[in-house]
Amino acid sequence: MKEYHYSGPVEQRFSPYSFNGGTVLAVAGEDFAIVASDTRLSEGYSIHSRDSPKCYKLTDTTVIGCSGFHGDCLTLTKIIDARLKTYKHSNNKTMTSGAIAAMLSTILYGRRFFPYYVYNIIGGLDEHGKGAVYSFDPVGSYQRDTYKAGGSASAMLQPLLDNQIGFKNMEGVEHVPLTQDKAVQLVKDVFISAAERDVYTGDALRICIITKEGITEQTIPLRKD
Amino acid sequence: MVICFFCGRSLFPSNQSATIRRPFPLAHGTTTLGFIFQDGVIAAADTRASAGGLVASPTVNKITPIHSHLVATSSGSGADCMLWERLLTRELRLYQLRNRRRLSICGTAKLLSFMLHPFKGTDVCVALTLCGWDKGAGSTDCARRSQDSSSLMEDSSSVAVSSQGDTNSGPKLIYVCSNGARLQGDVLSVGSGSPYAYGILDSGLRGSLSKDEAFSLAREAVFRATHRDAYSGNNVDLFHITEQGWKRREREELKDEYYRDMKRKAMIVEERKRLTGFKVPT
Numbered sequence: 099m100k101e102y103h104y105s106g107p108v109e110q111r112f113s114p115y116s117f118n119g120g121t122v123l124a125v126a127g128e129d130f131a132i133v134a135s136d137t138r139l140s141e142g143y144s145i146h147s148r149d150s151p152k153c154y155k156l157t158d159t160t161v162i163g164c165s166g167f168h169g170d171c172l173t174l175t176k177i178i179d180a181r182l183k184t185y186k187h188s189n190n191k192t193m194t195s196g197a198i199a200a201m202l203s204t205i206l207y208g209r210r211f212f213p214y215y216v217y218n219i220i221g222g223l224d225e226h227g228k229g230a231v232y233s234f235d236p237v238g239s240y241q242r243d244t245y246k247a248g249g250s251a252s253a254m255l256q257p258l259l260d261n262q263i264g265f266k267n268m269e270g271v272e273h274v275p276l277t278q279d280k281a282v283q284l285v286k287d288v289f290i291s292a293a294e295r296d297v298y299t300g301d302a303l304r305i306c307i308i309t310k311e312g313i314t315e316q317t318i319p320l321r322k323d
Numbered sequence: 324m325v326i327c328f329f330c331g332r333s334l335f336p337s338n339q340s341a342t343i344r345r346p347f348p349l350a351h352g353t354t355t356l357g358f359i360f361q362d363g364v365i366a367a368a369d370t371r372a373s374a375g376g377l378v379a380s381p382t383v384n385k386i387t388p389i390h391s392h393l394v395a396t397s398s399g400s401g402a403d404c405m406l407w408e409r410l411l412t413r414e415l416r417l418y419q420l421r422n423r424r425r426l427s428i429c430g431t432a433k434l435l436s437f438m439l440h441p442f443k444g445t446d447v448c449v450a451l452t453l454c455g456w457d458k459g460a461g462s463t464d465c466a467r468r469s470q471d472s473s474s475l476m477e478d479s480s481s482v483a484v485s486s487q488g489d490t491n492s493g494p495k496l497i498y499v500c501s502n503g504a505r506l507q508g509d510v511l512s513v514g515s516g517s518p519y520a521y522g523i524l525d526s527g528l529r530g531s532l533s534k535d536e537a538f539s540l541a542r543e544a545v546f547r548a549t550h551r552d553a554y555s556g557n558n559v560d561l562f563h564i565t566e567q568g569w570k571r572r573e574r575e576e577l578k579d580e581y582y583r584d585m586k587r588k589a590m591i592v593e594e595r596k597r598l599t600g601f602k603v604p605t
Contacts, residue, residue, distance in 0.1 A: 115345075166347075207406050211445060213345065235379060236347055239372075239401035243380075253377055 115167050115215045116141055119298025120152050121249035122163030123285060124221035125263065126229030130278045131308045133161040133221035134285045135249075136293070136320060138301040139168060148322065151304040152249075155313060156182060160195045160222035161306045162202075165249035166236070167215035174214050177205060195222035199232035199240055206238035213237050217248040222308055229308075247288075251296035255288055282307065286318055293320040347374070352554025354516030354545055355385055355396035357454040357496050358524060359509045360532045363565035364494045366454040367541035368396050369516070369549050370558040370574070381557040390415060391568040393428060393455035398514040399448035399501070407449050411435050428455045428495035429507070436505045443503055450500040450513050456564050459492040494564070516548030516555040523547050534563065538572065546580045 119140040125132045135152035138145060153163050154175045162178070164171040181201060185193050193201070199220050206214055218234040233246040245263045247255035260266040262284055265273050276284075285305060293300040303318045355368040368385035371378055379401075386396050387408050395411070397404035414434060418426045426434070432453055439449060498506045498513065510528060512520040523544035532540065538561055545559040559580075561572040 203402075203405070207402055210402070210447070215345075215347065233380070235374065235402060236345075237400070237402040239405050241380060241383065243382075 114212075116169070117166070117215075117250075118146070118168040118171075119250050120150075120165040121247065121251040121255065121289070121292055121296065121299045122152050122165045122217070122219050123245075123247045123255060123259075123288065124163060124219045124231040124233075125245045125259075125276070125281050125285065126221065126231040126243070127276050127278060127281055128229065129223075129227055129309065130281075131161075131221040131223060131229040131231065132278075132281055132285055132305060133163050133219070133308070134289065134303060134305040135163050135165065136289060136299045136301060137304055137317075138299065140298050145301075148301040153304055153306050155306070156198060156220075157192050157222075158312060159308060159310075160193075160198055160220060161308060161313065162198075163219045163221070163248065164216045166217050170214040170216045174205070174216055174218075178202065181205070194225050195220060195230050195232070196224060196242075198222075199234075199242075202232075202234060203238040203240050206234065206236065210237055217252070219246050219248045221306075223310065227310055250298040251292040254295055255292055258288055258291070278307065278309075282316075289318075289320060352552075353385060353398045353514035354512070354520055354548040354552060354555040355398050355452060355514050356510075356512035356517070356520045356524065356541065356544055357396060357452045358511070358528060358537075358541070359494045359496055360528075360537050361530060362532075362534050362537070363456065363563060364454045364496060365537050365541045366394050366396050366452070366562040366564065367545050368560050369545055369555040369577075370560060371549075371554065371556040372401050373554045378556075384560070386560050386562050388562075388569055389431075389453075389455075390419075390425070392425070392458065392564065393431065393453060394562050394564055394569050396452045396454065396513070398450040398452075403447050403449045403501070404451065407435070407439065408451070410438065414438070425458065427457050427491055428453055428497060429491070431455075432497040432499050432505050432507075435499045436503065439499070439501045440503065442501060447501050450498070452511050452513055453495070453497045453499065454562070454564055455495055456566055456568075457492045457495055458566075512544070514548075514555065516545075516552035519548040519551045520544040538563070542575065542580065546577055546584075549577055550581075 119138060120136055122135045133153050137149050137151045139147040139150035152165050153161050155161050156178060164174060182193055202218060213236045215236060217236065220232040222230055224230040231243045231246055232240055233243050233248065234240045245259045247259060261268065263276060265271050282305060289303045300321045303320050305316045307314045352373040353369060357364060357366045366386050370381065370383050370385065372380045372383040386394055388394050389412050395408055397408065415426055415431060496508055496511055498511050510524050512524065527540045541561055542559055549555040558574050558576055560574055563570050
């Protein structure tokens with residue numbers, strides 16, 4: 099029987115990118131915002147760290163969640179921090195969430211031809227004190243949302259959020275506004291489900307709750323297998 | 324003239340050793356359309372942004388106002404379109420401040436095309452349809468110069484030259500893409516769903532359409548395209564541009580349109596059953 103496989107040279111190229119997994123989620127409420135991420139850092143079949151959260155605090159009212167390639171996540175957050183400091187020193191005020199989002203869009207597009215392999219979601223309070231979530235693609239396309247999931251389990255979580263927070267795909271349901279406690283409970287449940295079905299999500303869940311009083315953090319354990 | 328710009332599937336960089344392969348897909352895929360009728364210009368688009376097989380966002384704004392009398396429908400890569408629309412808005416505003424008049428739609432299209440030209444050959448993917456209304460151009464330099472020259476020459480060509488000043492006002496529809504194409508037309512549709520939209524537009528478009536008929540034609544065209552094209556869907560945005568400027572209609576869920584269509588089909592089947600007396604397969 100003739101063998102049907104290719105047996106010649108195959109070009110292997112160094113790839114500057116690597117995928118480190120992780121899931122990020124952000125929800126905006128009436129006067130609060132939640133940014134949550136798992137804390138597992140993986141590469142291929144290995145786990146590099148069980149305690150590497152993907153939420154980074156930018157200002158007192160804004161938190162960013164970055165997942166994808168960890169090297170680009172670190173550099174990107176360093177660049178954003180530097181730009182925030184420059185803005186603070188030039189303009190004598192802190193950047194608002196909307197301004198940070200617009201700035202991030204231009205930073206990402208600046209690398210249009212060698213992109214940052216990062217899926218960003220910004221959660222925070224806008225100038226009127228209402229919750230805001232901004233979601234990005236790796237080259238800077240962004241829009242303001244009420245809720246968004248990004249990272250390796252995003253395709254599993256987003257439909258669940260559409261149903262539970264957006265009341266989509268249901269008929270005859272009363273649209274109850276989301277309270278902070280209900281939102282935190284929902285985020286915990288959603289991540290527990292994600293850890294069951296996505297290999298790159300697990301270990302622990304870090305939740306950052308942003309209100310006008312400040313940012314509070316909670317850590318909840320998840321499946322470690 | 325048929326312009327089909329297929330987005331999404333065939334636009335990733337080929338295996339050249341110089342470029343780095345991206346490990347992720349970018350937001351793509353769309354249906355947008357525009358047409359001129361007796362009461363101005365209609366611009367319509369769906370609201371789905373797809374990245375590979377995933378719906379990255381079901382509520383994207385693909386029609387962006389550039390100024391009070393110009394709206395751009397975007398197709399191609401979401402980030403590229405967002406950025407180039409911002410740059411275009413900035414350049415037009417600077418032109419307006421420096422020259423104390425607004426740049427014409429034709430001029431805007433040319434400006435955008437020249438801005439995109441250095442990126443030809445890269446995988447920047449921008450296909451905008453500029454839908455707008457030119458205010459009466461009247462005394463621009465070109466018209467004045469041709470008026471002067473017509474007084475010296477007396478052949479029939481001078482008459483044609485001086486009357487061209489009038490065609491530069493009124494509704495305008497121009498397609499500009501990152502490959503370098505710049506095309507003016509009365510009916511244009513761009514995106515992966517454009518062949519389906521063209522079918523509806525070509526069969527339904529008449530000179531005598533009222534405003535509501537034009538809206539329902541545009542909505543129907545986007546609906547049929549979203550039905551057949553996997554990369555288009557969700558909602559439809561409708562804009563109407565007249566001499567007074569652009570006006571936006573409430574975003575409509577195509578789910579309602581789909582249920583209305585199902586009801587219509589059910590009624591037709593009932594009617595046929597009643598008339599012919601035997602069962603028709605649904």
